[in-house]
Amino acid sequence: MLVESPPSLTSEQFSRLAKIVHDDSGIVLTEAKRGLLMARLNRRLRVLGLSEYGAYCTLLSSPEGDEERRHMLSAVTTNVTAFFREDHHFDALTRQVLPPLIEAARKGGRVRLWSAACSSGEEPYSIAISVLEAFPDVARYDLLVLATDIDPVMVAKAEAGIFTEDAVQGLDPAKLSKHFTRAGNAYEVRPALRNMMRFAELNLHKDWPFSGQFDVIFCRNVVIYFDGNARRLLWQRFATQLNSGGHLFIGHSERLDGPASAAFRLTGPTHYIKAASDTPR
Ligand SMILES: C[S@@+](CC[C@H](N)C(=O)[O-])C[C@H]1O[C@@H](n2cnc3c(N)ncnc32)[C@H](O)[C@@H]1O
Structure with a gap:
């Protein structure tokens, strides 16, 4: 059986995504987070039926990309919390x-x-x-x-x-x-x-x-x-x-x-x- 490998995120594509995240939210993603970002976004690509990150970057930068930018922010944020923390x-x-x-x-x-x-x-x-x-x-x-x-x-x-x-x-x-x-x-x-x-x-x-x-x-x-x-x-x-x-x-x-x-x-x-x-x- 042929198992499709998940799309991979090049350094250049990562920089484009990291800039969008930073401009939209103030969140900084360093190159060390590339693997994490890819792991979190691969699901979004599957949902959207996209097979590679070039198309995802194009979607995000298009006028229709606003909704997907919200999904991407949701994927990159860290939500750890607890009742009465600190x-x-x-x-x-x-x-x-x-x-x-x-x-x-x-x-x-x-x-x-x-x-x-x-x-x-x-x-x-x-x-x-x-x-x-x-x-x-x-x-x-x-x-x-x-x-x-x-x-x-x-x-x-x-x-x-x-x-x-x-x-x-x-x-x-x-x-x-x-x-x-x-x-x-x-x-x-x-x-x-x-x-x-x-x-x-x-x-x-x-x-x-x-x-x-x-x-x-x-x-x-x-x-x-x-x-x-x-x-x-x-x-x-x-x-x-x-x-x-x-x-x-x-x-x-x-x-x-x-x-x-x-x-x-x-x-x-x-x-x-x-x-x-x-x-x-
Ligand atoms: C680690 S949680 C902290 C939750 C809670 N304040 C606590 O201390 O337990 C960080 C939260 O910040 C939110 N966040 C990150 N960037 C944000 C932004 N630009 N505006 C509003 N919320 C943001 C994330 O979605 C996430 O839910």
């Missing part, structure tokens, strides 16, 4: 960040928390669980958790709110039974959590559709894939998008750098506060 951030959220925000919400204020690279949802649901435990009557007030990601597959997964046994394994059993219901072999988030959440596809590297400011931004374990310029620009945009006194949480191996660092002060490990202006909330 749990010291959630301790800080509960003890330091939420009490004044809950007070503001009870007085009629608008409170917004944003998980800016939410992957399959474990991070924003961990935020929402922290909120609900501190603020059980949250549904009566104007507090929302926004969960966004560049990867439409992940956003759909997050919005579905259904997690495998493996995904919930590290979750405190009390939280699991309080906030999830069993759905066959899986666990589904209860409506009380979902009702305070909104989900959307959003590329941090492109325009943002927001009309208002945020009080808290989680953007963890994503800028590690960006180049320095994309990263520093993102910090500046976060500084603009946060209220004075707002909180920014970033990943354990990430650091705030560039001009935006002057707008923030470090208050805990990889936890920053936007310097208060004359009119703190």
